Amino acid sequence: MSQVRVRIAPSPTGEPHVGTAYIALFNYAFAHREGGKFIFRSEDTDRERSTTANEDAILRSLKWLGLQWDEGPDVGGPHAPYRQSERAAIYKTHADALIESGKAYYCFCSAERLAQIRDEQAKNKQAIMYDGFCRGIDPAEARRRVQAGEPRVIRLAVDRSGETCFEDKLRGRIAIRNEGVDDQVLLKSDGFPTYHLASVVDDRLMGVTHVIRAEEWISSTPKHVLLYNAFGWTPPMFVHMPLLRNQDKSKISKRRNPTSLDFYRNEGYLPEAMLNFLALMGYSMPDGREVFPLSEFIAGFSLDRVSTSGPVFDLQKLEWINGEYIRRLDTDELATRICNGFTKRIGVPDEAFKKAVALIRERIRKLSEFDDMTAFMFGGVEDYDPALLIQKKTTKDDTIAMLKDSAELIAGAADFTPAATEAAFRGMAERAGAKPGNLFMVLRIAVTGRKVSTPLFETMELIGQEECGRRISVALGKLAGA
RNA sequence: GCCCCUAUCGUCUAGCCCGGUCCAGGACACCGGAUUCUCAUUCCGGUAACAUGGGUUCAAAUCCCAUUAGGGGUGCCA
Known part of the structure; x- marks a missing residue:
């Protein structure tokens, strides 16, 4: 094969x-x-x-x-050109050959007349098709009118008897009675081919063996098969997705x-x-x-x-x-992709950026989510409601005390790695008899301005010791003013 | 109107050709639960379908017919 x-x-x-x-x-x-x-x-x-x-x-x-x-069209190939507008002459030659062999004919009907017969057929609940008005025109007469420059198209002369069938690789044999196949326009009045002519001619000339296309083309496939027949060609295999x-x-x-x-x-x-x-x-x-x-x-x-x-x-x-x-994707690759159009923050990923990427990799489903999800890491903290700081079953004063202790802890921390900070804060919560989870949430709000964020201690490390302290102060200020 | 295509969980599908192993399997989504500093990830579990009606057969999701439903086409668009 x-x-x-x-x-x-x-x-x-x-x-x-x-x-x-x-x-x-x-x-x-x-x-x-x-x-x-x-x-x-x-x-x-x-x-x-x-x-x-x-x-x-x-x-x-x-x-x-x-x-x-x-x-x-961009890479060329043995059957160039690959742009149909550049192949107009080829289609015209083929359409003319069909005229010569009597497999096609000139049609001079106006758009108005065509619309009119369609309306009529719709009203009479008939199949909507060209009525073959120009099919009976004597070829010599038609040629004269063409030479006189009369607007016209070329239509396929469909033999209305019998049926046309083809093999669809996915659906099996599909057959349609020819009385239902229209005299399809092959060459438009502007001299360009319709899809039907152009694709058949090109598929043949380009040696296409399998036409894999969308299902919407099934109903016009009989026309294509008839065209292949008219040219004396064997149709390719059809695969309608x-x-x-x-x-x-x-x-x-x-x-x-x-x-x-x-x-x-x-x-x-x-x-x-x-x-x-x-x-x-x-x-x-x-x-x-x-x-x-x-x-x-x-x-x-x-x-x-x-x-x-x-x-x-x-x-x-x-x-x-x-x-x-x-x-x-590994972190470096993900970072590179995000930097390629999905963040306004940086052109080329640096170490801090990669850390941020590592923290969101399990949290985003689309690259476009990155900037929003990491806004508090690179920009500042957006304005938030101070009430968010106060956890259930705690008071404003509790929260203020917690934040003050936290500020001290952060200021005095010799080691700001996540493991160290977490241990320190857990100890703090324990001494205060508070739930670690509550403390962490207060810190999360203060540091990120949000109830949902990347893991707290990794995020704090990324933001930096000093900036974290600053944000705690801001939180304290908000509470004081609330 | 006419012609054609399609038909399994809400969605994507396996199974259908070569009937029994299917009281129909997987995935997404959804709902529970576990892990957990939030969210997410991960891991468990759950709800949920053979469009309907006739055949054929000992036996049908699987074969046949009809119906219904959905879709596409019906352009001097592609």
Whole structure:
């Protein structure tokens, strides 16, 4: 069998979409598992909406994820160009060939007329399709009108008898009666091809063996098969992946879910976690493992294990996986990643910063949480309600006494390592007949300004002996004024 | 309306192809508990599903049919 060649063929008409990453991942895994090639092709035939900025963003996002392609608009390849807008002549030639062979015809119908017949068909509860009005025009006549410069498109002449079927690798044989297949527009009036023509021609010319794409394409696949037939080509294998869903099960959309890959990158999801999560959408490991790197996903990948029902994109599970990956990173690596866009405090991690990272590594699930969670370590303490200092079953005076003792202890401490401070404060609590936990909470509030923080004594060491003393004084001041 | 796809815990899924080992397993989330200076991590435990109805069979989550539900398509968008 010939070498496997697959492609991701996004349309640069919007932000880099999570669905694109999802399909790219499965194409990538399949290509790598089979020792084949993974191609990136830009489907920018919608001249109204396509932009190079979008294309750049998609390329950048997939690279961020680590899904590098073997051939593409930026790296070239044996079938360049990989941007459809640069291949317009190829599609025109192919469309013309179909006209010549009678497999396609010119259509001069106006948009208004098309809208009108659609309305009529809807009203009569009929299938909505082109009525074939221009199909009967004499070819010579049609050629004259074309030469006269009349606006027109080229449509596929579908033989309405019989049925068209194809093999979907995941779903088996899918058949549809030809009377339900429309005379699809192949070449638009602006001279550019529609998706249907362009993708069929390119998949063929680029030697694509497996078309792994989203489920939404199933209903137009018969048109593609008919096109392959019209050209006298053998269709590739089709693999229709399930569609990612919103919580309400509808196709994943911007309105109900963050869909931009930029969003996930900016929130501090790790690319490797993102891939792992996406892999879980529709795929399962034979041994049930849920956390696995891309290399392991590829190593055991098989289309047989892809499920067909549409998975709900569950942010909660993504966060969990992200947390798993964050905790698997060593501190230096985590620090480097945080410094790469997730903190305003420092450019390159120093020792103190790494200590802070070590303290939050088990507490964050997204890199973006870092700055807030460590605010009291690097900035000052935010304003807090002095009432927080007073613990249950204790009085304001108790608290003041505790803080004064604490200030003294801190000022006189010869050893400010966590073990030493903890021992000292435990001793202090014991002598005062107070619960250590209560004392610690008072200190926590005074030192961090929060009820929830990183471990107290490690945090104090990080903040520094002097600054801790200062913060205790501030707490005392607050109580005095309360 | 018409065409097509799908259907196991709230969510992701295993099992289904090759019926019995499944009064259905794992994970996330949730609820308890243990550890603990808070939070988190970690560790234990728990709640929770084969859409419905018919077949076939000694036996069905697994095979067949119907129904229902959800989704997608129905564009000179992709």
